[in-house]
Amino acid sequence: LPGGRKPIQLMINPHKAYIFSIEIEVNQIKIVMFDLEIKVVTKSIIPIVYKDNYKKTLKQVFFEMDKMIEEKNLKLDNLLGIGVAVPGLIDKEKGILEFAPNLGWENVYISKIFKDKYNLPVILDNEAKAAAIGEREFIYPKMDNMVFISINEGIGCGVILNGELYRGASGNAGEFGHIIIDTNGPLCHCGNKGCWETLASESYIVNRYLKLSNSNKELTKKEIYQIGKNGHKKIIEIFKEAGRNIGVGLVNIINGLSPELLVIGGGIV
16 A cells, blocks of 8 residues: 555564573583574583582583673573473473483473572473474474484484474373384393494493403593594494494384484484
8 A cells, every 4th residue: 555654674682682592411511592583692511520410410500501691791681581401201391300311310390490590481391302393493494294313322302293393192202212123232221122222322332342442441432433533443343333223223213204304413423
């Protein structure tokens, strides 16, 4: 229609508020502050010193978050909320980490702990599911059927079906790390033998190297990877074994779900 006011272009002020993202892994924690354009404002990666003590570990997180807030001259009023991703089974509605075997944490009220500290909205999710949402939203928006596979000390998966994250009846669908690929394989912390993650994760590579080398020296995964890059034959063979085992699990996912896309992430990449 002719006449009327001229259109005015409006934009979000990206610095009006900020969001914290906390990714708790088995050996380290990634803490990132984003602005409203989802651009990184500041970030920190800290080692988990007290793996079997979630209270001390979360105090580490709070210390880093407080430091970031102070360094950016912000107040709690400038923050919109906190997202926390964990490697384990969760009750999303109650904000509880029910079981994270690779951390040794059980029934930890993650959301309540963060809310009590910062009085902000908190969203808790499994790390692989959170990653699947992020991949779909920001990298592969046209992929309606895809699976994100997170391979770290364990293996977790986030499944996107018909454009939506699939959680299943329990809310914890996607635990493909516990499909059995060798009934005579190593004992898994879940009680079964030969679970995919016991034969294809970073833990498998480290444990297999220590067994084959008959070494009493405990090496980190980074040290083992570096030795492999230098041409160490035993480690190269272990990498090949892990690669074959990863392939077996991926074939099972493909045959079971028929996704358009598989995305592999985590420390093993």
